[in-house]
Amino acid sequence: MDGAVETVSRRGLFRGNFGARSEAAQGWYSVDGLPAGADDVFWDGWADAHGLFVVGDHGAINHFDGEDWVRQPCPAPVPIHALWGTDRANLWAVGWMGLILHHNGEVWSQVRGCVVDANGKYASVQENTPLFDICGGADGRAWAVGDRGRILYFDGADWTVEDSGTRAHLRAVVILDDGRVMASGGDGTVLMRDLDGSWQALDCPVASNFTAALALPGGRVLLAGGRYFIQANGFQGDLVMWDGEGFEKQFTDMEFSRFRALGQTGKGVVALGDAGQIHLIDDDRADRLQSGTGHDLLGLVDLPSGDVMAVGDYGSLLVGDSAALTCFAPAIQSGEDPSNWSEMTSGTDRQLWGIWHDPKQDMLFACGEEGTVLALDRGKWEALPPAGALGIHDLARAPDGGLLAAGQLGEIHHFDGTTWSKHFDLFMDVTILSMWSDGCGQIFAVGDEGLVLHWAGANWERMPSGTKSALYGVWGMDAEHLLAVGDFGQVMRWNGTRWDEFNAGTEHFLFDVWGRSLSDIFVVGLSGTIGHFDGARWHITPARARNDLLALTGTDTDVVAVGAAGAAARFDGHRWHMDPTGTTAGLRAVAVDGAGRYFAAGDGGTILFRDAE
Incomplete structure (x- = not known):
């Protein structure tokens, strides 16, 4: 899988959709490890070796x-x-209230802006005019631009104000190959600074609010932004090319969301913006x-590898190449023994979507397509009568000691040891994906559409x-403490009275959850996502299995997760290791018996x- 979660759900995975995607639809990958959440908005970045x-x-x-990620002290x-x-010993940052910071390789210091009055509030002075972009050359000269036509020039020693001639x-500001500087902004405003230091307005016929500019070979500049259209009840994006003489709007037959940033890669120009929009x-x-x-993406960071990183709302950090992830986290260590897992004869060629261990009887059951239910009896898998004609996704113990099987169309079937009967029917095309029982008569089931x-x-x-x-997996400590996981890092928590929503610190879909206690909980998901809750906060493991991980479980001493293309990973209490399975078949469920033996089905x-072990 390529990590492109816009068109992927676990329901699709359950149906066997592990096919490759076209080049044009390639996915971006979330960079995990930076403690960030819904309150974090990232605007830009800078990288070196x-x-x-x-x-x-x-x-x-x-x-x-x-x-490791470390948050550095900021003066304002x-x-x-x-x-x-x-x-990095000569790094500049600009921001709100005219803030200009300088990094000398060790600490950040405030150079301008954020002037306060006698009451300790930010003063209404020109120096506090917000700044939004900065660019410079190899000679150390730089320009910063902001509200009300504000342009500041750094000559290598001091910052001074230049007359832009506009309010x-x-x-956006960018330096051309010949040394001229272009600034752009609201209502199609485009300014050019000649080599003599004077700014002149250029006649741009596209009245877009430009937010980004990129200098291209041949003296060209690509401008990006957006305008609000009443008919569309929202912003639409514009791409405009300046060829050295005039402006021309690009891709007039296409509709875009508002653009926020532009960047150059070996594959072409990357343009990104509102609602997760990225175009090549x-x-x-x-x-x-x-x-x-679906979050707004606000900035692009050039990486030493030649790739770029996108940053934005809700702590978004994305890279366009999975290989770039190795810059931020190594792959999970490979296992040493390729024969840890052995294949068992199941007696069926149907897709298996669930496997469950009954702790009271210390028995294992598996379930899948077309009502398939299997039982492990004296080391051999035997087929039970089909639980209806539809797919079964999970199993649980019934209150009377029988077996419950739940799945497609919201159906739950009951097995009394001889025959199946309908226990519940939702009468809707909503699939039940996971069940959990406290063993004392309370059972929870979750599935599509927040069921x-x-x-x-x-x-x-x-x-x-x-x-x-969709809620893909559910786990509980008891009937008053449950977690269910779903799309875009969503975690739903049941406290015995109501369900509340929070995020596990990732934008990837989460497919399963399991824990030893309320302060030792694991989640797994798309593109090898692994997260852990320590009782205070979620930590996304900065080691990646690459393949989607669809299920996990564990014991007091270890945790095992399984997923696409035969992927399995094992946590030994210290770190995660890849655990070779000897198969490329997708593994969709995992269970552990009372003796600590693991079983995976798919x-x-x-x-x-x-x-x-």
């Missing part, structure tokens, strides 16, 4: 040194909008790429979950066995 800076609201300056708690520098808000532009083509997020069902002893009742997103009736 020694590390990466990412800046944003509330004076956020986050630095990655090759191993205001949004930082842009970074530029010749090297339009300026949002190559000559006369503009291909929409799958970002895996939550509850059995408390008399009948099944549908509970308001507070979400319309495509084509595959069932694997791993002995206890």
Whole structure:
């Protein structure tokens, strides 16, 4: 899988959709490890061979040194909008209230802006005019632009104000190959600074609010932005090319969301913006790429590898090449023994979607397509009568000691040891994907469209979950402490009274959840996502399995996760290791018996066995 979650759901995975995607639809990958969440907005960054800076609201300056993310002290708690520098010992940042910061290789110091009055509030003075972009040359000279036509020039020693001749808000500034400087902003405003230092307005016929500019070979400049259209009830994006003489709007037959940033890669120009929009532009083509997020993307960071990183709302950090992830986290270590798992004869070629261990009887059951239910009896898998004609996704113990099987169309079937009977019917095309029982008569089931069902002893009742997103997995410590996981890092928490929503610190879909206690909980998901909750906060493991991980479980001493293309990973209490399975079949479920032996089930009736260590 390529990490392109815009068109992927676990329901699709359950149906065997593991096929490759076209080049135009390639996905972007979330960079995990930076503690960030819904309140974090990142605007820009800067990178060299020694590390990466990412800046944003509330004076956020986050630095990655090759191993860990550290938030560095900022002299002023205001949004930082842009970074530029010749090297990390000469790095500049600009932001709200005219803030200008300088990094000397060790600390950040405030140079201008954020002037306060006698009451300790930011003063209404010219120096506090917000700044939004900065660019410079190898000689150390730089320009910063902002509201009300504000342009500042750095000559290598001091910052001075230059007369722009406009009161339009300026949002982008770029240096051309011949040394001239172009600034752009609201209502189609485009200014050019000649070599003699004077700014002149250019006649741009496209009245867009430009937010980004990119200098291209041949003296050309690509401008990007957007305008509000009443008919569309929203912003639409514009791409405009300046060829040295005039302006021409690009891709007039296409509709875009508002653009926020432009960047250059070996594959072409990358343009990104609102609602997770990312386009790859190559000559006369503009291909929409799958970002895996619906959040606004606000900035692009050039990486030493030649790739770029996208940053934005909700702490978004994305890279366009999976290989770039190795800059931020190594792959999970490979296992040493390729024969840890052994294949068992299941007696079926149907897709298996669930496997469950009954702790009371210490028995294992598997389930899947066309009502398939298997039982492990004296080391051999035997087929039970089909639980209806539809797919079964999970199993649980019934209150009377029988077996419950739930799946497609919201059906739940009951097995009394001889025959199956309908236990519940939702009468909707909504699939039940996971169940959990406290062993004392309370059962919870979750599924598509935020479905939550509850059995408390008399009948099944549908509970308001507070979400319309699919819930793929559910786990509980007891009937008053449950977690269910779903789309875009969503975690729903049941406290015995109501369901509340929060995020696990990732934008990837989460497919399963399991824990030992309320302060030791694991989640797994798309593109090898692994997260852990320690009782205080979520930590996304900065090691990636690359393949989607669809299920996990564990014991007091270890945790095992399985997923696409036969992927399995094992946590030994210290670190995660890849655990070779000897198969390329997708593994969709995993269970562990009372003796610590693991069983995984998946495509084509595959069932694997791993002995206890």
